[in-house]
Amino acid sequence: MRKKVTLKQLARELNLSISTVSKSLKNDPEISEKTINRVHELASFYNYKPNALAVSLKSNKTKTIGIVLPEILNHFFAKALFGIEQEASKSGYKIVTCITNESYEKEVEYVEMLNYSSVDGFIVALSQETQVLNKLDHYQSIQRDNVPIVMFDRVSNEIDCDKVIVDDKVASKNAIQYLIDTNCKKIALITTIGGLSVAKLRLEGAREVVDKNDDITLIELELKDSNNVEAEIEKFLKNNDIDAVLGLDETAAAITINMSHKLGYKIPDDISVIGFTDGLLSKHSYPKLTTVSQHAEDLGARAAQILVNHLDNNEEKYKSKTEIVKTSLIIRDSTN
């Protein structure tokens, strides 16, 4: 089958011992220059590369990071994954990616599997179901093995580990404030992701700002049945005399725009729209969507940096930190 060159073969061919060859390859000063050269020559002739498995078994390090994502068809996570991959590969780490499809059970299974395949560390965004059930034993278990975890975006307070999050509350406040500043009075907040911690924060932020302004109304629409989102939003827009919408996820905002077209409302003249997550939909809607960018790539990259850093500088008694990545409101054409 596979017939890669090993130290043994090099050693035999050079009439040296395995350890001499091994040391030569590392330019160990205790080996004569002549030998080192001979070894290097033959090694590069055969294009020798050490067997990563054996090195890992020996060193107890795999240079591999396990990534657990709830979804990949969601642009936010795709971008985060991109950021992670970029950053990890920069430091010579590989990533093993698992997608939980928002299922708790799959998440547990994957985390265990990755743990037994000896990843050096984890980067995780919790599945929706896990957040709802709030069951996190699988992470406690890997922490007992001293395997570091970095959580991002979908995090849990129950686990003491590094976290990289977005300041969803502030982001939401800013978005609402922007709507107010551009003369919106009756603002709708539409969400299809009610169960998530991030959604709650966004909701809180919105409420706080609205509560401070007597002349502003906030109407909340939470959509659970994902089949019917378009019709629900259409009905909602028709029956409520609003002048602005904050979509808590990208699709909600995109659909709002489309349903406005359908109903003949002009954007942003009749209704201003702001969405969360600056993905493809926002860039390619008409008019282009004003969005809260969570800088997903940065988020992922930062998570990877923190983990790699932790892994490469194995400090004693590590104290975990939570890092907040700033959001920004990208003003496009769906607001005044």
Next chain:
Amino acid sequence: MRKKVTLKQLARELNLSISTVSKSLKNDPEISEKTINRVHELASFYNYKPNALAVSLKSNKTKTIGIVLPEILNHFFAKALFGIEQEASKSGYKIVTCITNESYEKEVEYVEMLNYSSVDGFIVALSQETQVLNKLDHYQSIQRDNVPIVMFDRVSNEIDCDKVIVDDKVASKNAIQYLIDTNCKKIALITTIGGLSVAKLRLEGAREVVDKNDDITLIELELKDSNNVEAEIEKFLKNNDIDAVLGLDETAAAITINMSHKLGYKIPDDISVIGFTDGLLSKHSYPKLTTVSQHAEDLGARAAQILVNHLDNNEEKYKSKTEIVKTSLIIRDSTN
């Protein structure tokens, strides 16, 4: 650091030899039932799991597949990855994902890296640069090591391996035919992905159909500078009196719709639009885009199936095959 239970520890605690424990765990009939039970009991007490690294080193199998993708922010590849992941994990395989960002150099680097970390096989979609340069030595090299490859979508004739592709030519023919059937006469073909093999096939298909119909005109617009796509398309639409557009990629189609809005053209009344790749943009454009679905998830899933199958049934002298996944035209609201 990590303190997983090993066979050795179980053996010591049970006063047995390592090999007896190992065999017991596999319910080897030559071990007494009583011993087997004792072993199993202690093993599950400690939640023993074999060290995957050691098993791999021994068996020369890692149960890991290397995935090489040109992009991940592109919905097509995200869907394919999803399909791959689902299918692979179903068979107990992990996936290591690398993203080349369409760069030849990165692709080479990743393929070598994956090869040295001993993945059992590869699933690859070539980067644009690799297709243009047509340099494929890195794959020949892993084939010499007898590591199986499955290419999908972006494939190369130079490499003799399993392939899963979409019948882009037929898909394009069907799309054009549909436009003709709905009374379009002057069709524009817009592409931003000229260099790719798939684009060439789509172009060929379109030309073939148009050539057969004397009363139909085809105008081709190839956009190279990705910064300026919107403006270019807008200008093109204004200066050409066309009644249909086939976008060879999803963005081209989405932008066509948006620029039509801007110019006041009605879709589909003034211009019919069909796109390739049935992604988020198509579902959330207004009006909803009629698209050629390449069934990216199926494509990925199929690639994974073929590879896993090959891996798990290590037949002698394998003859490679190319599988074609049918496309379908999803009729939505951007055509009559």
Next chain:
DNA sequence: ATGAAAGCGCTAACAA
């Protein structure tokens, strides 16, 4: 029915 020993490919302490 159980165990000893070799070996997967590599590293590193220790010997020579």
Next chain:
DNA sequence: TTGTTAGCGCTTTCAT
């Protein structure tokens, strides 16, 4: 300067 040896955790052949 080079080589011997043990060991990472596991499987497997060959004793006992």
